Amino acid sequence: MAGEAPLIEFRKVTKIYGQGEAEVRALDGASFTIKTGEFVAIMGPSGSGKSTAMNLIGCLDRPSSGEYLFHGVPVASLDRNQRALLRRNYLGFVFQGYNLLARRSALENVELPLIYKGIGRAERKQRAFEALSKVGLKGREHHTPSELSGGQQQRVAIARALIANPDVILADEPTGNLDTKMSREIMQLLCDLNDNEGMTIIMVTHEEDMAEYAHRLIWMVDGKVERDGKPSGGGGKR
Amino acid sequence: MIWETIRLAVQAIFRNTMRSVLTVLGIVIGVAAVIAMVTVGEGSSSQVTADVEKLGTNIVMIMPGGMEQGPRTQSVAEAFKLKDVEAIIDQIGSVDTAAPYAQTSMTAIYGPESTTTQVVGTDNRYLDAVDWPLVMGRAFLNTEETSGRPVCIIGETVRQNLFGNTNPIGETIRLSSLTCEVVGLLEAKGASSFGTDQDDVVGLPIKTFQRRISGSSDVAMIFVAVQDGKSTDRVMGEIKALMRERRRISEGEEDDFTVMDMKQIAEMLSGITDVLTGLLSAVAAVSLLVGGIGIMNIMLVSVTERTREIGIRLAVGAQSSQVLMQFLVEAIVLSVIGGLIGIILGLVLAIFASNMMAIPFAPNPAVVGGAFLFSAVVGVVFGYFPARRAARLDPIEALRHQ
Ligand SMILES: Nc1ncnc2c1ncn2[C@@H]1O[C@H](COP(=O)(O)OP(=O)(O)OP(=O)(O)O)[C@@H](O)[C@H]1O
Ligand SMILES: [Mg+2]
Numbered sequence: 001m002a003g004e005a006p007l008i009e010f011r012k013v014t015k016i017y018g019q020g021e022a023e024v025r026a027l028d029g030a031s032f033t034i035k036t037g038e039f040v041a042i043m044g045p046s047g048s049g050k051s052t053a054m055n056l057i058g059c060l061d062r063p064s065s066g067e068y069l070f071h072g073v074p075v076a077s078l079d080r081n082q083r084a085l086l087r088r089n090y091l092g093f094v095f096q097g098y099n100l101l102a103r104r105s106a107l108e109n110v111e112l113p114l115i116y117k118g119i120g121r122a123e124r125k126q127r128a129f130e131a132l133s134k135v136g137l138k139g140r141e142h143h144t145p146s147e148l149s150g151g152q153q154q155r156v157a158i159a160r161a162l163i164a165n166p167d168v169i170l171a172d173e174p175t176g177n178l179d180t181k182m183s184r185e186i187m188q189l190l191c192d193l194n195d196n197e198g199m200t201i202i203m204v205t206h207e208e209d210m211a212e213y214a215h216r217l218i219w220m221v222d223g224k225v226e227r228d229g230k231p232s233g234g235g236g237k238r
Numbered sequence: 239m240i241w242e243t244i245r246l247a248v249q250a251i252f253r254n255t256m257r258s259v260l261t262v263l264g265i266v267i268g269v270a271a272v273i274a275m276v277t278v279g280e281g282s283s284s285q286v287t288a289d290v291e292k293l294g295t296n297i298v299m300i301m302p303g304g305m306e307q308g309p310r311t312q313s314v315a316e317a318f319k320l321k322d323v324e325a326i327i328d329q330i331g332s333v334d335t336a337a338p339y340a341q342t343s344m345t346a347i348y349g350p351e352s353t354t355t356q357v358v359g360t361d362n363r364y365l366d367a368v369d370w371p372l373v374m375g376r377a378f379l380n381t382e383e384t385s386g387r388p389v390c391i392i393g394e395t396v397r398q399n400l401f402g403n404t405n406p407i408g409e410t411i412r413l414s415s416l417t418c419e420v421v422g423l424l425e426a427k428g429a430s431s432f433g434t435d436q437d438d439v440v441g442l443p444i445k446t447f448q449r450r451i452s453g454s455s456d457v458a459m460i461f462v463a464v465q466d467g468k469s470t471d472r473v474m475g476e477i478k479a480l481m482r483e484r485r486r487i488s489e490g491e492e493d494d495f496t497v498m499d500m501k502q503i504a505e506m507l508s509g510i511t512d513v514l515t516g517l518l519s520a521v522a523a524v525s526l527l528v529g530g531i532g533i534m535n536i537m538l539v540s541v542t543e544r545t546r547e548i549g550i551r552l553a554v555g556a557q558s559s560q561v562l563m564q565f566l567v568e569a570i571v572l573s574v575i576g577g578l579i580g581i582i583l584g585l586v587l588a589i590f591a592s593n594m595m596a597i598p599f600a601p602n603p604a605v606v607g608g609a610f611l612f613s614a615v616v617g618v619v620f621g622y623f624p625a626r627r628a629a630r631l632d633p634i635e636a637l638r639h640q
Contacts, residue, residue: 060553061634081557088555099550099637103253113554115242160554 005072007168007200008034008057013066015052026052028223029066036167039194039201041211041231044220050204051096051172053220057202058091058170059083088116092161094171098153100145106132106156107141113164131159134189150177158186162193169193171203175210187213208232247568251575261536262576264529265616269577269609271522273584274591276605279515281588281597283508290504294368298470298499300460300477304492315494316485317456320444325484326460330476332468337364338444338457346396346440347412353399356439357413359447367463375407375422378443386445388418393437394426413440416450470499526612529576530620537569537624548628549636562629569621570614577613581606
C-alpha cells in the first residue's frame with residue numbers, strides 16, 4: 001500500500017439514491033485527491049453531498065459509478081470483510097449525528113473500536129480514559145449519552161474516532177453543536193493530531209471559521225466539486 | 239474475544255430481563271419436563287428391579303400360552319393342572335419348592351363391611367417360595383389343603399377394610415357363595431412398583447379355589463423356587479423340557495407355555511416404563527422445539543431494534559462474522575440459561591415426584607448433560623438465522639435506521 005499513490009483518490013465518483021422519479025444524485029462526478037498528512041475541510045450547502053462523500057471515503061458505502069482508490073487500491077474490488085478491516089485499521093469516524101450506543105457509558109462507547117482490534121480489557125479502559133480526557137470529558141466516563149449534552153456527546157464521538165490511532169479521521173461537522181471556545185479546543189486537538197501524529201483529517205463544516213484550521217478547502221455544490229484550494233483566509237488559523 | 243462476546247451477550251440479556259425470561263420459558267419447560275420425566279422413569283425402573291429382587295431372584299414362573307404367539311394363545315393353550323406342580327417338584331433337581339397359583343377379583347364381605355379384593359388360590363408352598371411370613375394365626379393345615387376346606391389367609395389391607403384393627407382370626411368372611419374362616423394374617427408388604435397394593439389379597443387353598451370359585455381344575459400359573467446358588471437358567475431349561483414332554487409337543491413345534499424368571503420379568507416391566515418415559519420425553523422435546531422458535535422470534539425482534547447498534551459496530555470495524563457471533567452467542571447464552579434453569583427445575587420436580595411415589599431419586603448425569611447440550615444446540619440452530627440477518631446488514635442503511 002506504499003508507493004506514490006495518494007491516500008485518497010476520487011475519480012468521477014457518482015452516487016445515486018433512489019430510482020426513476022425519486023432519483024437523487026447525491027454525488028455527481030466528484031473528483032479529488034487527498035494526500036497523507038493533509039487537513040482538508042469540505043464545505044457546501046446542505047444537501048450538496050458532503051456526508052455522502054464522507055461515507056464513501058469511509059468505505060461504508062460504494063459509488064454508483066466512478067472509482068475510489070484508497071492507497072491506490074480500488075475500494076470496489078474489496079469485499080465486505082476487507083472493507084471492515086480497512087475501517088478498523090485506517091479510519092476513524094465522527095458522524096454528523098454522533099451515532100453513539102445509547103445505553104452504553106461514554107467509556108464503553110469510546111473503547112468500542114479497540115474491542116474489534118482485539119485489545120485487552122485493561123488497556124482498552126486505560127486508552128479510553130485517556131481519549132476522553134483529551135476531549136475534556138474527564139469525570140464523565142460513566143455517563144450514558146442521554147446524560148450528556150449535545151456537545152459532550154460530540155466529544156465522545158471524537159474520542160471514539162481517535163482512540164485507535166487511525167491514519168485518517170473523517171469528521172462530519174465535529175463542532176456543529178459546540179460553543180466557540182469548545183470548538184476551538186476541538187480544532188486544536190485535530191490540528192495536534194494532524195501535526196504531531198501525522199493523521200490525515202477530513203472534516204465537513206458549515207463554519208468558515210473552522211475551515212480556517214485546514215490546509216485546504218473543497219467546496220461542493222450539487223454533488224460536484226466547485227472549488228478546491230486554500231481556505232479563504234489562507235488557512236491562517238494554523 | 240470470546241469472553242468479550244459472552245459478556246456482551248449477558249449484558250444484552252439482562253438489559254431486558256422480563257423479555258428474556260419470557261423468551262426462555264419454552265426451553266425451561268421443555269428441559270424441565272424431559273429431566274423430570276426421565277429421572278422419575280429411571281427411578282421407577284430401578285424400583286421395579288429392587289422389588290423383583292426382594293421377591294426373590296430365585297423365582298421362576300410358568301404360564302400357559304407361548305411368548306411368541308402373543309397373549310391371545312393363553313386361553314387357547316391347555317391350562318396347567320396340579321399334577322404339573324407335583325411333577326416339577328418330583329422330577330427336577332435344584333428345585334426348592336413349587337406352588338400353584340390362580341387368581342380372580344371378588345368382593346369380600348364381613349358383616350356390614352365389604353371390599354373388592356384379589357382372591358388367590360394357592361398353598362403354603364407359595365408363601366415359602368416368595369418368603370411371605372404370617373404375623374397372626376397360622377398357615378393352611380395339610381388336611382385343609384388336600385380336602386379344600388373353606389379357610390383363608392388375608393392381607394393387611396383386607397383386614398383394615400373389613401375388621402379395622404380388631405383381631406380377624408377365627409372370624410368368617412363371605413366370598414360370593416363361599417363362607418370361609420380367617421386362619422391367618424399376612425405381614426404387610428406395601429405397594430408394588432406399579433402402585434398395586436400387594437396386601438389387598440385373600441388366599442385360599444387351591445382346591446377350595448378350584449371347587450368353589452373357578453369351578454375348574456386349572457392352575458393359571460406355577461411358581462417355582464430354585465435352590466439358593468443354583469442357576470435359574472438351567473432349571474428353566476429343564477422345566478421347559480419336562481413340560482414339552484408332558485404336553486406332548488413334538489420336535490420343531492413351538493412351546494405353548496412360557497417360563498420366565500424374575501430377571502426377565504423385571505426387564506419386561508422396566509421395558510414398559512422405558513417406553514412410557516420415551517413417549518413423554520418426545521412430547522417434552524416438542525416443547526423444546528417450540529421454545530427454540532420462541533428464541534428465534536425474539537432474536538429477530540432484537541436484531542431489528544438494534545439495527546443502529548449493528549451499524550455503529552460495523553462502522554468502527556466489526557466484521558460480519560463478529561456481528562454474527564455476537565447475536566449467535568446471545569441466542570446460545572439465552573437458551574443455555576434456559577436449559578440450566580430447566581435442569582434445576584426438572585430435578586426439583588423429580589425429587590418431589592420420587593418422594594410422592596416412594597421411588598428412589600435417580601438423576602442420570604448423561605441425561606442432564608444431554609439436555610444441557612441440546613439447549614445449546616437449540617440456541618445455535620434458532621439463533622443462526624437472526625444472527626445472519628444482523629451480519630448481513632448494510633452499514634449505511636443500518637446507521638440510518640431509526
Ligand atoms: N439514503 C439516501 N436515500 C436517498 N437520498 C439520500 C440518501 N442519503 C442522502 N440522500 C440525498 O443525497 C443528497 C446529499 O445528501 P448528504 O447527506 O450527502 O448532504 P450533506 O451535504 O451532508 O448535507 P448536510 O449539510 O445537510 O449534512 C441529499 O439531497 C439527500 O437528500
Ligand atoms: Mg451531512
